[in-house]
Structure formats: C-alpha cells, structure tokens
Amino acid sequence: xxxxxxxxxxxxxxxxxxxxxxxxxxxxxxxxxxxxxxxxxxxxxxxxxxxxxxxxxxxxxxxxxxxxxxxxxxxxxxxxxxxxxxxxxxxxxxxxxxxxxxxxxxxxxxxxxxxxxxxxxxxxxxxxxxxxxxxxxxxxxxxxxxxxxxxxxxxxxxxxxxxxxxxxxxxxxxxxxxxxxxxxxxxxxxxxxxxxxxxxxxxxxxxxxxxxxxxxxxxxxxxxxxxxxxxxxxxxxxxxxxxxxxx
Amino acid sequence: xxxxxxxxxxxxxxxxxxxxxxxxxxxxxxxxxxxxxxxxxxxxxxxxxxxxxxxxxxxxxxxxxxxxxxxxxxxxxxxxxxxxxxxxxxxxxxxxxxxxxxxxxxxxxxxxxxxxxxxxxxxxxxxxxxxxxxxxxxxxxxxxxxxxxxxxxxxxxxxxxxxxxxxxxxxxxxxxxxxxxxxxxxxxxxxxxxxxxxxxxxxxxxxxxxxxxxxxxxxxxxxxxxxxxxxxxxxxxxxxxxxxxxxxxxxxxxxxxxxxxxxxxxxxxxxxxxxxxxxxxxxxxxxxxxxxxxxxxxxxxxxxxxxxxxxxxxxxxxxxx
Numbered sequence: 001x002x003x004x005x006x007x008x009x010x011x012x013x014x015x016x017x018x019x020x021x022x023x024x025x026x027x028x029x030x031x032x033x034x035x036x037x038x039x040x041x042x043x044x045x046x047x048x049x050x051x052x053x054x055x056x057x058x059x060x061x062x063x064x065x066x067x068x069x070x071x072x073x074x075x076x077x078x079x080x081x082x083x084x085x086x087x088x089x090x091x092x093x094x095x096x097x098x099x100x101x102x103x104x105x106x107x108x109x110x111x112x113x114x115x116x117x118x119x120x121x122x123x124x125x126x127x128x129x130x131x132x133x134x135x136x137x138x139x140x141x142x143x144x145x146x147x148x149x150x151x152x153x154x155x156x157x158x159x160x161x162x163x164x165x166x167x168x169x170x171x172x173x174x175x176x177x178x179x180x181x182x183x184x185x186x187x188x189x190x191x192x193x194x195x196x197x198x199x200x201x202x203x204x205x206x207x208x209x210x211x212x213x214x215x216x217x218x219x220x221x222x223x224x225x226x227x228x229x230x231x232x233x234x235x236x237x238x239x240x241x242x243x244x245x246x247x
Numbered sequence: 248x249x250x251x252x253x254x255x256x257x258x259x260x261x262x263x264x265x266x267x268x269x270x271x272x273x274x275x276x277x278x279x280x281x282x283x284x285x286x287x288x289x290x291x292x293x294x295x296x297x298x299x300x301x302x303x304x305x306x307x308x309x310x311x312x313x314x315x316x317x318x319x320x321x322x323x324x325x326x327x328x329x330x331x332x333x334x335x336x337x338x339x340x341x342x343x344x345x346x347x348x349x350x351x352x353x354x355x356x357x358x359x360x361x362x363x364x365x366x367x368x369x370x371x372x373x374x375x376x377x378x379x380x381x382x383x384x385x386x387x388x389x390x391x392x393x394x395x396x397x398x399x400x401x402x403x404x405x406x407x408x409x410x411x412x413x414x415x416x417x418x419x420x421x422x423x424x425x426x427x428x429x430x431x432x433x434x435x436x437x438x439x440x441x442x443x444x445x446x447x448x449x450x451x452x453x454x455x456x457x458x459x460x461x462x463x464x465x466x467x468x469x470x471x472x473x474x475x476x477x478x479x480x481x482x483x484x485x486x487x488x489x490x491x492x493x494x495x496x497x498x499x500x501x502x503x504x505x506x507x508x509x510x511x512x513x514x515x516x517x518x519x520x521x522x523x524x525x526x527x528x529x530x531x532x533x534x535x536x537x538x539x540x541x542x543x544x545x546x547x548x549x550x551x552x553x554x555x556x557x558x559x560x561x562x563x564x565x566x567x568x
Contacts (some may be wrong), residue, residue, distance in 0.1 A: 013516045017381045133352075161256075164435075211389050219386070222540070226545070230547065233557045237557070
C-alpha cells in the first residue's frame with residue numbers, strides 16, 4: 001500500500017497575527033513555524049500507524065513551498081514516513097496547491113491520500129476536495145476514524161448532528177481531524193533517521209491561481225467587559241435580553 | 248445567474264441552506280441577475296416556499312444515484328448542472344456538506360473559490376470576498392479572478408431574510424449521473440442535540456467545572472436557553488465531553504449570537520474558535536482569566552453557584568415575558 005500525506009507549514013497556534021506591506025502580507029517576523037496540526041496529529045500519525053501494522057506500506061509526504069518549507073518537512077519525516085517531496089514553488093492559492101499535488105499524485109498512483117481537514121492559517125478546507133476531483137477519486141472529508149482491510153477502507157466522517165460510517169475501495173482521498181489518531185512526539189531515533197531520508201525537490205507544473213488575497217484585516221477590539229456581580233445574575237439576564245438582544 | 252446549492256438532511260432543508268439562499272438572493276440583486284436553487288434528491292418541504300427567500304426557481308434532480316451522498320458523484324453532477332443552467336456564481340453553505348462539495352466543483356470548473364465567507368462580495372472593482380482566516384484571528388479580502396465564481400458562506404454569518412410573497416418554481420433537470428464508489432453503512436445521530444455550528448446560543452464548559460460529573464448544571468442552562476453545548480480542548484482531550492464539542496483553533500469554529508463560556512480561561516487558541524460570536528459572556532472565578540478581555544459581559548464567581556441561579560433567572564424571565 002502506498003500512502004501520500006499532504007503537509008502544510010503554518011504559524012504556531014500562539015503566533016501573533018499581524019500584517020505588513022499595507023496589510024497585504026502576513027508579518028512573518030518572529031513567527032515560529034509548525035506542521036499544520038491537522039496534517040501532523042491526524043493525517044500523518046494515522047499513516048504511520050498503518051505502516052506499523054503493515055511494514056510493506058510506503059509513505060510519501062508532500063508539500064508545496066520554497067526551501068524554507070524544508071525544516072517542517074524534515075520534522076514530519078522525524079515522526080515517520082519513507083520519503084518527502086517538495087514541489088518547489090510558493091503556494092499561491094488552494095487550487096494551485098491542489099493542482100501541483102495532483103500532478104505528482106497522477107503519476108505516482110497512491111492508494112490513500114491523507115490531508116488535514118484544513119490549515120490553521122487560511123482555513124480553506126479545500127485541498128482534499130480539489131485534489132480528489134482533479135484525480136477523479138472518491139473524497140471523504142472530516143474523517144474521525146480510518147481503518148482499512150485489504151483494499152476496502154471503513155471511514156467514519158462527521159456530518160451535521162452526528163457521524164456517518166462509509167466503506168470505499170481505494171484509491172480514496174481523506175481529510176482527517178480529531179479522532180483519526182493521537183498526537184505523537186518525535187523521538188531521537190526518528191530525528192536522526194529523518195536526516196538521511198530522501199527529500200526530492202520537484203519543479204512545479206504550469207498552474208495558474210484562481211484567487212488572490214488583496215488585503216488582511218484584524219477584528220475590531222471589544223469595547224471592554226461589563227462585569228456583573230455573581231449575586232445579581234438577574235441583571236445579566238436583563239442585559240442579555242434588553243441590551244444585547246441575545247436571549 | 249446565481250445558483251444556490253440546496254442542502255438537506257432527513258428530507259428537510261437545513262437552516263444553513265436558508266442562509267445561503269438569502270445570501271444568494273442579495274448577491275443576485277447586487278449583480279442584477281436572478282437566483283436559482285439546485286436540489287439533488289428530494290425533500291418533504293414545499294419547494295415553492297423558498298420563494299419567501301426570493302429564490303426564483305429550483306432545479307431539481309431526482310436520479311436514484313443521488314439518493315445517498317457521495318462527494319465524488321455530487322461534485323460532478325453539480326459542476327455539470329451549473330454549466331448547463333449557465334450559473335456565474337455558485338453559493339454553498341460552508342457546513343459539513345459544503346466542505347465536501349465546493350472545492351471539488353471549483354477544481355472541475357476552474358472556478359475561483361472562497362470558503363468561510365462572512366459577507367457579500369465587494370463588486371465595486373472586481374469581485375472581492377471577505378473571509379475569516381487564522382482560525383478567526385483575522386480576515387482576508389480575497390479576489391476571485393475567474394468568470395465563474397464559487398462562494399461557501401460560513402454558517403451563522405448571514406441573516407436569513409424571509410417574508411417575500413413570491414413562490415419558487417421547480418424545474419426538473421436531466422443530467423447523466425455517474426455511479427459512485429462510496430457505501431454508507433451506518434449513521435449515528437447525536438439525538439436531541441442542537442447542531443453546534445448552526446446554534447444561535449452556545450454554552451461551553453472548561454476545566455473549571457472540574458469533572459464530567461459536574462456537567463449537569465451546564466446542561467440545565469443549555470436546555471433552558473435552547474443552546475448547543477461545547478467545551479474547551481482540555482475537556483475534549485480528557486474525554487469529559489465528546490470531541491465533536493471541542494471549539495477552538497483546532498476544533499470547531501462557531502459564530503453564534505451568544506456564547507457563554509464557563510470555567511474556560513480563554514487561551515488564544517480557544518478564542519480563535521469563538522471570537523466571531525456576537526455576544527460573549529464569561530463566567531470564571533479567576534478575575535485574571537484572559538477570556539474577560541474578549542467578553543462583552545462577565546461574572547467573576549464560582550460556576551457551581553452562579554449557573555443554577557442563572558438558569559433560574561432565565562426561567563423567571565421567560566415566565567414573565
């Protein structure tokens with residue numbers, strides 16, 4: 001079995017969100033970069049677990065980005081995976097990223113393609129769906145569990161107000177979220193091994209972006225909290241009813 | 248033409264669909280065009296009533312292959328239908344179904360997509376849609392450059408505008424549907440619960456409640472308010488509550504009218520998931536809890552004392568109203 005895990009580089013969850021260049025660019029100064037948590041904790045770890053069960057499994061990691069994405073992809077290799085592919089171009093929009101990955105996936109013929117359910121920076125939640133459509137594979141988004149017997153995958157996915165269990169034969173594209181696996185910490189052996197694992201740099205396919213970010217905005221700051229005495233909850237109810245019109 | 252995807256579950260049109268229809272109607276007006284719906288499968292609702300939201304017509308496909316959801320099949324069908332009816336903008340709700348579909352349709356039609364949109368586009372120069380980014384910590388204005396455009400509107404971001412006196416027509420649509428590969432073997436509904444992303448009010452608990460056995464007072468309050476329940480990440484991680492209740496940067500992002508946080512300190516990752524809520528109430532016994540800075544109303548006090556009193560006070564208010 002051959003698995004592709006899509007990896008994105010995102011700012012750390014505690015990073016200060018600020019913009020430069022007339023609010024046109026994300027301010028990267030002082031930002032710590034991490035593997036997008038959904039890609040790491042769920043997609044990558046589940047792929048590693050499948051390989052632990054069936055050592056013949058091959059895991060490829062893929063990312064779209066410049067050389068500055070390499071520390072992140074090495075960090076992912078330290079958790080597990082056999083080799084990494086970096087498509088050497090700046091990521092422009094979701095479609096261009098998905099199309100770049102589709103160009104590689106089209107020739108490599110993976111049985112399973114895992115993505116995180118979204119990245120925590122642009123929150124597009126689009127790569128998996130676009131990729132599946134481009135390679136004409138079934139798409140199971142928002143998975144909360146993933147198992148496979150032979151070539152048949154059994155996947156639980158989130159639906160509104162509950163969950164749905166589906167079966168599908170591979171190849172299949174799955175977007176992963178909480179429940180699929182548990183977060184792991186890379187060990188020293190993994191970190192050492194990652195240094196010598198192959199990291200292939202692939203030149204990009206000719207793909208045009210469909211969208212572009214014009215500018216960013218920060219949310220308006222709150223006017224300040226109105227504190228109410230714990231002995232006067234009736235006042236809170238009155239304010240919520242009359243002032244906020246929330247109840 | 249603006250084409251709105253009519254999402255449904257258990258033979259009923261969803262509230263998020265009505266938001267998408269209202270959004271589509273306003274957008275059509277802005278662009279000087281008509282708004283139509285696209286329904287795959289069938290519903291018990293009378294489709295004519297969608298005219299109240301200014302929807303002109305619903306294109307309906309009732310092919311047996313569309314009776315069960317399969318993203319791959321639905322994506323191809325929607326893309327073909329949108330091309331056939333001449334849609335220039337396609338609107339989805341960015342709910343679970345929208346997330347399964349909009350990206351695929353975008354890729355097949357090479358139509359620029361903005362997901363998690365929170366407002367109507369600015370069409371004064373180009374077509375620029377505002378969306379939430381950095382998990383609610385900022386907004387981006389995204390320009391769509393393609394002729395056909397797709398917008399997936401974030402649930403609870405656009406008000407349902409009903410009340411028009413027109414009736415929508417229904418037009419059957421005939422498009423070949425390909426067979427799917429996905430088989431649904433079971434559906435588990437969390438019965439009686441209100442959907443977190445669609446809820447008007449969310450009551451959320453954190454570590455301050457000390458253990459799962461103490462959730463009763465929170466559930467009582469939620470029941471009185473008709474609210475959905477949520478929790479912070481540590482609570483989900485400790486399995487005090489099911490993980491689908493976890494709101495925050497790496498959980499569900501919500502934007503209700505009212506968010507009540509109980510015993511949650513307000514870590515930056517939690518705030519990211521809730522800061523688009525219109526009104527935030529924080530109840531915490533630690534006056535230094537960072538959540539108070541993001542709140543509209545706050546009570547510094549012990550949740551175990553405050554919550555039952557609050558539930559009673561709401562009961563009284565409802566009785567006197």
